[in-house]
Amino acid sequence: MNQIIKEYKGKKYLLEPVKTRILQPGDEMEEIIKEYAGNLLQPGDIVSISESPLAITQDRAIPLSKIKPGFWARLLWRFVSKVPYGIGLRAPSSMQCAIEECGIFRILLAALVGGIGRFVGRRGKGDFYRIAGMQAALIDAAATSPVPPYESCVIKGPSNPQGEAERISKATGVGIAVMDINDIGGCWVIGCSYGVDKQMLESVMKSNPQGQGAELTPLCLIRAL
Numbered sequence: 001m002n003q004i005i006k007e008y009k010g011k012k013y014l015l016e017p018v019k020t021r022i023l024q025p026g027d028e029m030e031e032i033i034k035e036y037a038g039n040l041l042q043p044g045d046i047v048s049i050s051e052s053p054l055a056i057t058q059d060r061a062i063p064l065s066k067i068k069p070g071f072w073a074r075l076l077w078r079f080v081s082k083v084p085y086g087i088g089l090r091a092p093s094s095m096q097c098a099i100e101e102c103g104i105f106r107i108l109l110a111a112l113v114g115g116i117g118r119f120v121g122r123r124g125k126g127d128f129y130r131i132a133g134m135q136a137a138l139i140d141a142a143a144t145s146p147v148p149p150y151e152s153c154v155i156k157g158p159s160n161p162q163g164e165a166e167r168i169s170k171a172t173g174v175g176i177a178v179m180d181i182n183d184i185g186g187c188w189v190i191g192c193s194y195g196v197d198k199q200m201l202e203s204v205m206k207s208n209p210q211g212q213g214a215e216l217t218p219l220c221l222i223r224a225l
Contacts, residue, residue, distance in 0.1 A: 005225070006204035012225040013200070015209045016040065017217035018047075022147060025059035029164070030171035032057075037219055046175035046196055046222040049168070050210055052140055052150075053218035054158040054178055061153040062097060064142050069096040072104055079111040080128050087141035089128075094141040094154045101135045101156060110136070134190065138180060147216070161191030169193030177201050181208045 004015040018037045033047055041047075055061065069092035077095040080088060089095045099107050114128030129137040138157025145151055158164060161178040169176040170193075178191040179201065187206045189198040201222065210217045 004207075004209050006207075008200045008203045013204050014221070014223040014225055015204060016221040016223075017210050017215070018219035018221060019215070019217050020219065022216065023053050023056050023218060025057060025061070027057040029054060029057055030168045033168070033172050033174075033219060037221060040221055041172070041174055042223065043173075044175075044224065046177060046201070047172070048177050048179050048201065048205060048210070048220040048222060049165075050218045051138060051158050051161065051178055051180045051190060052145065052155050054161070054164065055138075055155055056150065058159050060156040060159065061150050062156065063149075063153050064093055065152075067093045067096055067154060069093055070099070072107070073099055076107060076111045079115050087144065089132075089136060089139060089141070091141045094139050097139055097154050097156055098132060098136040101139070102132055107132055107136070138190070157190075163191070165191040165193045165196075179205060181205060181210065182212065 006013050006015060018040070020032055020036045023032065029049060037047060073092045073096035077090055077092050080090045080095070087094065089098050110128045110131035113131045135157050140155040142154050143151055145153070145155060158178060165176040165178050175196045176193045177189050177196050177198075179188065180190050181187045187202045187208070189196070189201055192198060192201075204222065205220070210220050
């Protein structure tokens with residue numbers, strides 16, 4: 001994978017996506033980092049972990065065959081606006097997962113606010129997700145991932161990304177950031193270890209160097225030059 005140089009506030013940073021095997025439930029992310037990036041790491045480095053692969057290791061990729069959308073899921077998915085980067089909760093299966101994650105009352109409130117927002121001309125402003133919360137926003141609908149067997153799964157957001165980042169950092173000795181990035185400029189740190197500069201990462205990683213397809217690069221090394 002090609003190395004990329006980005007600049008932030010006059011300082012240059014090296015970005016190097018790291019290719020791995022297809023991750024599985026039960027994989028330990030710290031061991032994956034050591035296996036595939038251990039020979040690259042230096043003191044002061046940061047490793048970015050994509051949120052969906054981390055969620056997969058936590059067994060949060062749910063096959064469609066195991067999801068049974070209830071009444072509310074079959075009704076409420078229609079209240080979610082389409083977004084340019086994927087289906088999100090605009091499908092009964094992913095809406096069912098959001099209800100299980102966030103609770104029906106919060107999702108009902110989000111649907112109400114989202115519906116009012118569309119009525120007053122705020123379509124596409126993200127009102128639904130602001131009320132539903134981060135875990136709802138992180139859910140990837142089936143077919144979002146092109147990597148088998150996860151193309152037929154709804155992938156929930158990772159559990160406790162902040163705590164996981166801190167734990168993995170202690171195990172590997174480098175800074176860790178769990179990130180949600182898409183191909184249209186969305187880039188968010190959803191959890192990071194102590195001392196990691198969120199604003200820097202959200203700036204230099206905005207181009208999504210890890211890709212959105214079947215690159216199998218769930219990790220990216222970031223190093224100040």
